Each structure stands twice: as C-alpha cells, then as structure tokens.
Amino acid sequence: MPESPIRNLVPFAEKAYQPNKKVYHLNIGQPDIKSPQIAMDAVALHSLEILAYTRSEGSEGYRKKIAKYYHKHQIPVESDDIIVTTGGSEALLFAMGSIADVGDEIIIPEPFYANYNGFATASGVTIVPVISKIENNFALPPISEFEKLITPKTKAILICNPGNPTGYLYSKDEIQKLAAIVKEHDLFLVADEVYREFTYDGVDHYSILQEESMAEHGIIIDSVSKRYSMCGARIGCLVSRNKQVIATALKFAQARLSPPTFAQIACEAALQTPQSYFDEVISEYKERRDLLVQHLKEIPGVKVGEPKGAFYCIVELPVANSDDFAQWLLESFDHNGETIMVAPAAGFYSSPGVGENQIRIAYVLNKESLIKAVNILKIALEQYPG
Template sequence: MPTVSNKGKNMPESPIRKLVPYAEKAYKANKTVYHLNIGQPDIKSPEIAMEAVAHHNLEILAYTRSEGSLEYREKIAKYYHQNNIPVEANDIIVTTGGSEALLFAMGSIADVDDEIIIPEPFYANYNGFATASGVKIVPVISNIEDNFALPPISEFEKLITPKTKAILICNPGNPTGYLYSKEEIQTLAEIVKKHDLFLVADEVYREFTYDGYKHYSILEEESMAENGIIIDSVSKRYSMCGARIGCLVSKNKQVIKTALKFAQARLSPPTFAQIASEAALQTPQSYFDEVITEYQDRRNTLVAALKAIPGVKVGEPKGAFYCIVELPVKNSDAFAQWLLEDFDDNGETIMVAPAAGFYSSSGVGLNQVRIAYVLKKESLVRAVEILKIALQKYKD
C-alpha cells in the first residue's frame, strides 16, 4: 500500500479549524454556537470593493502578471507611502493571501533545515508553513505575565546559529494582540543587521491599534532596506478574507527576484480579487475610524468580562482583535471539544481556539485559548457568561 509523505504526517492541524466537525455536530443538535475561534470579522467589506467586481467590464477572465497587475501594485505603493513606508511597485509581489506571501518568503530566504526565530505564541499557520518549507522554527517564549512583551536581546542572540536565516514577528500580534513599539522594532533591526539576517514582519493588522498607540513598520527604518520583508493582506484590513489577496514587500531586489520565481510557478493571483482589492484602496479613513472604535469597545468589554471570572488570566491586546486567555483547566483542547460536544447553556455554547497550536514548544499553552473578538458586544458578553458557566461545570 502506498504511503503519504513524512512531511504530510508532520503537517500540524489548524487549532483554529480542527474543531469544525464538532461545531457541525452542535449545529445538528440545534445548538447556537458563538464563534470566538476564528478571525473572521463581522464588519461589512467596503461597498466600493464589491461594486468594482459587480460592475467590471472584463470580457475574458485572463491571467494577470505573476507579480500582480502593475496598476494595483502602483496603488499599493501609494498606500505604503501614505504610511511612511517608502516602497515602489517593483518592490511588491501580489500573492494569494498573506499565507502565500509567507510561503514565498520562507522559500526565498531559507533552505531545508535552516532556522527562523519567532517569538511565541505566534500565528498557528507559521508551524504549517515552516513544515511545508522544510524550515525549523526556533521559538523565543514570551509570557502572559509580561503581556507577551518582546523578550530581551540576549534571548534572541543565544539562539542564533549558522543555520539562522531570519527573525519573524507578527505586528500587531496574532494571537496576542501585542503591539511592538518603535524602540522594539529598532532593537530587532540592530540584531538582524549585526548577524546578517532577515527581519520578516507580518503586518496584516497594521490599521488596528488602540489606546492612542501607532503601528511602526520595519520598513520605516531606512537601515532595513536589505534586511526587511513585509507580509501583508487585505483580509482583515477591509474585512475581505475571502478575496485571498496579500503581498510580499521588500526593497531587497534579490528577495523580490527570487520570490517572483515562486510566483511564476503558480502563474498569477486571482483577477477578480485584485479588482476588488484595488478598489478597496479608495476606502475612506472614516471606515477605519469606525471599525477601530468598534474593536476597541469590544476589546474593553471582553477583557473586563474575562477578568471577572475566578481563575482566568487574560493578556491585554494593544492591536489586532485577539487575546490569549489562560483558563483553570488542564487541557484546553479537551475543554474546547467538550464545549461543543457535551455542553450548552439554554441551547447555546461557544467555540474557542486551543492555544497550544500557537506554540512550537512542546507542552506550552495547554491551558490557554485564543479568543477573537469579532462579534458584537452583546454577543461577547453572552459568550463570556457561557464560558463562566462552563468552567463551573467542567471536570478535567
């Protein structure tokens, strides 16, 4: 009998999606499920983007350039200039979501068994992308007690080996909501320049920062022209997750030239989605102002409610729309499954993402979950009430 690859066997399941079969069973049992597990915003996509697709004038749905249409890339570059990021269209490769941009980045800068240092917890699919690329993740652990702050430089430097190719961060962070300060970005810049590494920054949540804090991009640092790679996406910025459009951005010409070969191998990014994404760039600032105010209110509501539950600890997010929550349970995987299979309160339950999948270190995060506050405030209040009742009834 033929067998599947070891790479396939080692590919991790998504902690965000692996519980879907249990949620489907809950639906069939007529339970209402509050989805706290996935970063799918309930905010409407910009009307201008939807209209652009509805009223297109294409007669042939043809390939675009492998790096994305020139018109779209020129408009992306203009967007970056407005955000103090001095890049041009030729520094940008349009990708099928930020996911493909991450795969292109790993494939362009690292060979099999090379290492990338990542502060953890981190976006769970980094584990999957690394496995697919044959790359080893070397974690630097941050802690909920420190609100997931950047570990000291010494923690990074003692992990650097001849196999190290890059440091990868998510800023603002998924799953923690941690926002790196300008000083922390400059510290990371010093490390990668000192050791001749790349700094890869997943900046897809750039717009979503709270409490007066501002996002600082790695490419705002002039010295990062050769070392910096940005990963970006329209998914969360415009609530257009289904468009599957992202981009890889770097002023390093060799990186772009190499990533383009990966882009050519998959032919081109989707045409209709580029049309929608290009139009979305005209979204007025008022859209983001309203969305940010809404997310900040949701965060405040959620965190306050969680802190009121005995035995629960929560990180305070400064950006994105996630938080890590430590629960008084031994195994959040078992707890999350139990919530869907065996528990409800008046026909209602919740779905969370077990946090162990957001680490690469074994045995870490077992009693934590990630919560996405992408529901309206009244739904978040009810969801936390359900969580409190569930914790009172649950037996490890």
C-alpha cells in the same frame, strides 16, 4: 503537516449544530464588519469580456496603488518592491522559500500565528521559538534570548505586529532593537503586518520598513483580509526593498502563474476606502476589546493578556487541557441551548507542553454576543470536570 488548532474542531461544531445548539464563534478571525461597498461594486460592475491571467507579480496598476498606500504610512517602497500573492499565507510561503533552504532556522517569538508551523513544515524550515509570557503581556523577550538562539543555520527573525494570537503591538524601540540584531548577524527581519490599521489607546503602528537600515534586511507580509474585511478575496503581498529577495520570490509567483483577477479588481478599488471606515471599525473593536477584557477578568482563575492591536487575546484558564475543554464545550455542554467555540492555544506554540491551559479568543462578534459568550465561558468553567 500539523493540523490547524483554529479549524480542526470544525467537525465537532457541525455536530453541535445538529441538535439546534447555537454556537458563538470565538475561534476564528473572520470579522463581522461589512466589506467596503466600493470593492463589491468594482466586481459587480466590471466590463471584462475575458477573465485573463494577470502578471505573476500582480497587475501593475494595483501594485502602484499599493505603493501609494504604503507611502501614506511612511513606508518608502515602490511597485517593483511588491509581489501580489494569493493571501498573506502565500506571501509567507514565498518568503520562507526565498530566504531559507531545507534545514535552515527562523526564530519566532511565541505564541505565534499557528499556520507559521505549517508554512515552515512545507518549506522544510525549522522554527526556533523564543517564549514571550502572559505575565508581561507578551512583550518582546530580551534581545539576549534571541542572541542565544542564533546559529549558522539562522536565516531570519519573524514577528507578527500587531500580534496574532496575542494582540501585542511592538513599540518603535522594540523594532529598532530587532533591526540592530538582524543587521549585526546579517539576517532578515520578516514582519507579518496584516493588522497594521488595528491599534488602540492612541498608539501607532511602526513598520520595520520605516527603519532605513532595513532596506536590505526587511520583508513585510501583508493582506487585505482583515484590513477591509475581505478574507475571501485571498489577496496579500510580499514587500521588500531587497531586489534579490523580490527576484527570488517572483520565481515562486511564476510557478503558480498569477493571483486571481477579480480579487485584484476588488482590492484595487478597496484602496479608495475612506479613513472614516477605519475610524468606525477601530472604535468598534476597541469597545469590544474593553468589554471582553473587563468581563474575562471577573471570572475566577482566569488570566488575560491585554491586546493593544489586532482583535485577538490569549486567555489562561483554570483547566488542565484546553483542547479537551474546547471539545467538551461543543460535544457535552450548553447553557440554554448555546455554547462557544474557542481556539486552544497550544497550537500557537512550538515548545512542547506550553500553552496547554490557554485559549485564543477573537473578538469579532458584536458586543451583545461577546458578553453572552463570556458568560457562557464562565458557566462552562463552573461545570467542566477537568
């Protein structure tokens, strides 16, 4: 199993705390936004006398409400098209296990969410990368590049929209191009849409299941973690109108018995969160994004992809190796007793040698802390020997 590039620096961060060094965490997508109070109250005020199993596919009441949520977003699915999972991570594992056998291939534009490597390894699936580049802001590679990679072993194309780690938001036209190629080659299009709500600059998210042609070919991976700032709930879902996919994924769900009961109670309540909550969160993230990109562009030798969604960006640094730089920041550097923790980007690629001078930044800190963190990065680059 590959290590997580997001979490494998934690021991160095813990050592950095010991001499009372303050560490600004730019490395992990843990929002600082408060979870909806309605969700917290639902657990605190529960009347359960037995904390029992729920159905393997998730409680019927919760799945019906999820379906209503999707209808509001012009995604025509019903409760029977949904399997509630223990986080979006489990939904990804169920999807890979359902559509691919050992040795089969899934094409993924890179850089991609680092744990796709781990999920593929656990499922015996081979990731075939198609490279998107910071020079064109990580836009969808030409369809001809996908065509070159399709073999008899290819089972799916997997995208993250909006993207982690790039923040790239796929356009309706790009989704339709992907839909056409998976239909032509009888593949699945798997879309990790956990950041659906977080889009900026007046551009809306377009889901793969808004395409009628994707009824048999489309699989959505979703999660409450970022949407409601409820990462610890560990509730996600797999969504598909393909009945065979759902029936197969249900076997995986039955093997782990059921998703957690209390978390489903919280998440069902969270669906009543008013739009004003999201309006405020999106406005806050947009301001953070604008500040971050502005200040990063002022650092000599730094190149940054401009995110249109989610709350991440890829930053190219004037360093030889970002893994070494990230470790040096924690072990050997501080500015007035403060340093930063970043996620080296090489782990978000599967192509060897790509992304070694890049990092991922999650702009989940308040604006004041974000400006401080970027200033620390600037000073660190001036002092870094590598």
